[in-house]
Amino acid sequence: MGAGIARDAALRGLSVALVEQHDLGSGTSSRPTRLIHGGLRYLELFDFGLVRSDMRERETLLRIAPHLVFPLAFLMPLYRRGPFYRLKLRVGMLLYDLLSLDKSLPKRKRLGRSETLAAEPNLDxxxxGGAWRFYDAQVPFVERLVVENAADAAAHGALILNHARATGYLRDGSSVVGASVEDRIAGSILEVHARFTVNATGPWLDGTLAPLRPDPRPLLRLTKGTHLVVSRATEHAHVLFAKRDGRLFFVLPWNGYTMVxxxxxxYEGDPAAAEASSEDVEYLRTEASRAFPHAPFDRIHFTWAGVRALVREEGVAEGEVSRKHKLYDHRRRDGIDGVLSVIGGKITAYRLIAEEVTDLVARRLGSKARCRTSELVLPGAARAAPATADPLCLHAATTREEIVQAVRAEWAMTLADVLLRRTAIGLAACQGLDRLDTIADLVGGLLGWDPARRAAEVAAYQREIAPMRRFSTT
Ligand SMILES: Cc1cc2nc3c(=O)[nH]c(=O)nc-3n(C[C@H](O)[C@H](O)[C@H](O)COP(=O)(O)OP(=O)(O)OC[C@H]3O[C@@H](n4cnc5c(N)ncnc54)[C@H](O)[C@@H]3O)c2cc1C
Structure with a gap:
């Protein structure tokens, strides 16, 4: 979200600094289900406005990031259950289409039993009885969406401070006038002065806005979501309902594998520490195996878990909390000028939320420049794909040139930044472990690491991926 806001503001000619405590995209944004979607499930919550607006954004992202966001065909298998169940799915599919009548993606289609089994032979x-086929979109490498927003912000004058943690607000009476920032690589402290500050710290928000808010009640409800990556098990993307509790879940083709x-x-605690539990893994594996009895869901490569930052609602189940974002205006709520916080919001809506935030900031700063982010493609869409004749890792088509680009032009400062959030090496089954020395030599050479720093970087990468590999069986 922060990178999207920085891009929007920089494109409007504002002078921008983006501050990230760890690595760009290392928070929730690298841990979602990676769908750009209206969210069929939100129809059940009668969140029609949210579904409509997210499906419009789906179109926008397909247009401005055609190299990162792709159409994805889904099947929703239909089993012989009561007429109410069938009617509910029929109405859901109809609404999903009606709410996106202006879309470029194909419309829904009802498939018969044999057509469904021909398309997906592993289905139970x-x-x-058959299946509904419909289209949504996927952003397989969501990490690059973040990096390219930051890159475009920088190309329009923004200052990107990666591995730099905002440690406190600079105050002038009842106004916020910037932040003090700790450069965590250099170990220095600096002050970033600003006429307006936006706090877009996702699941960290309750902690980062505490100094501005006398009310100790949290604004967020945090919930954890886990994903499994297994050997390729299905042909298509599927929307399924868990037998155990009726919850909707996905089985998706991803990066040559299958993601569940x-x-x-x-969830309580540090969002960075979220990881899959054995209950999560057992739940997803069991439910996926029930849906595809002959598919191999026991070959787990790795897992990841993310923490949703939802606008706090009490007294409802986790899955029923709205995914709609809110802006928290500290002027109105706490009498503090010069600062705004963003609560919640999906990746799908990141550009629109950034537009809403930047509209408000621009108004406060007296700028009349209009938003251009829905018109201008992200930088990677214009760049020629690098040759993959000499990939560094057998499991991912990453080249040396991409690593050089990551370090020189994309603020990668650690081995984990390069492997997990700039290139796809860390998202391959081996997670780069079979070529770690070669890659560490290359990155270390570019960043001038001595042997001790190189060894520390290798160890830090292994520590970072250890929670992902805890349930690995390959
Ligand atoms: C399990 C799961 C599945 C999801 N699936 C989808 C999906 O399929 N489609 C979809 O559209 N959305 C999905 N989402 C939602 C989506 O991932 C999030 O809404 C989105 O990534 C939030 O982005 P953000 O920038 O607000 O938060 P984050 O990505 O967490 O960014 C906040 C950043 O602030 C930084 N930060 C915190 N404190 C400081 C500080 N003091 N100084 C500097 N930096 C700081 C953090 O390091 C972090 O990088 C999913 C979320 C989860 C958890």
Whole structure:
């Protein structure tokens, strides 16, 4: 979200600094289900406005990031259950289409039983009546969406401070006038002065806005969602309902593998420490195996878990909390000028939320420049794809040139930044472990690491991916 806001503001000619405590995209934004979607499930919550607006954004992202966001065909298998169930799915599919009548993606289609089994032979045939086929979109490498927003912000004059943590607000009476920032690589402290500050710290928000808010009640409800990455198990993307509790979950083609997700359980603690539990893994594996009895869901490569930052609602189950974002205006709520916080919001809506935030900031700063982010493609869409004749890792088509680009032009400062959030090496089954020395030599050479720093970087990468590999069986 922060990178999207920085891009929007920089494109309007504002002078911008983006501050990230760890690595760009290392928070929730690198841990979602990676769908750009209206969210069929939100129809059940009667969130029609949210679904409509997210599906418009889906079109926008397909247009401005055609190299990162792709159409994805889904099947929703139909089993012989009561007429109410069938009617509910029919109405859901109809609404999903009606709310996106102006879309470029194909419309829904009802498939018969044999057509469904021909498309997805591994589906449980017992009681199968057919399936709905519909289209949504996927952003397989969501990390690059963040980096390219930051890159475009920088190309329009923004200052990007990566591995730099905002440690406090600079105050002038009842106004915020910037932040003190700790450069965590250099170990220095600096002051970033600003006429307006936006706090877009996702699931960290309650902690980062505490100094501005006398009310100690949290604004967020945090829920954890886990994903499994297994060897390729299905042909298509599927929307399924868990037998155990009726929850909707996905089985998706991703990066040459199959991803299963997600869970939704209340979470407390540091969002960076979220990881899959054995209950999560057992739940997803069991439910996926029930849907595809002959597919290999026991070959787990790795897992990831993310923490949703939802606008706090009490007294409802985790899955029923709205995914709609809110802006928290500290002037109106706490009498503090010069600062705004963003609560919640999906990746799908990141550009629109950034537009809403920047509209408000621009108004406060007296700028009349209009938003251009829905018109201008992200930088990677214009760049020629690098040759992959000499990939560094057998499992990912990453080249040396991409690593050089990551370090020289994309603020990668650690081995984990390069492997997990600039290139796809860390998202391959081996997670780069079989070529770690070669890659560490290359990155270390570019960043001038001595042997001790190189060894520390290798160890830090292994520590960072250890929670992802805890359930690995390959
Ligand atoms: C399990 C799961 C599945 C999801 N699936 C989808 C999906 O399929 N589609 C979809 O559209 N959305 C999905 N989402 C939602 C989406 O991932 C999030 O809404 C989105 O990533 C939030 O972005 P953000 O920038 O607000 O938060 P983050 O990505 O967490 O960014 C906040 C950043 O602030 C930084 N920060 C915190 N404190 C400081 C500080 N003091 N100084 C400097 N920096 C700081 C953090 O390091 C972090 O990088 C999913 C979320 C989860 C958890």
């Amino acid at each position: 045939p017992d009681g199968l 997700g997600t869970t939704d359980t209340d």
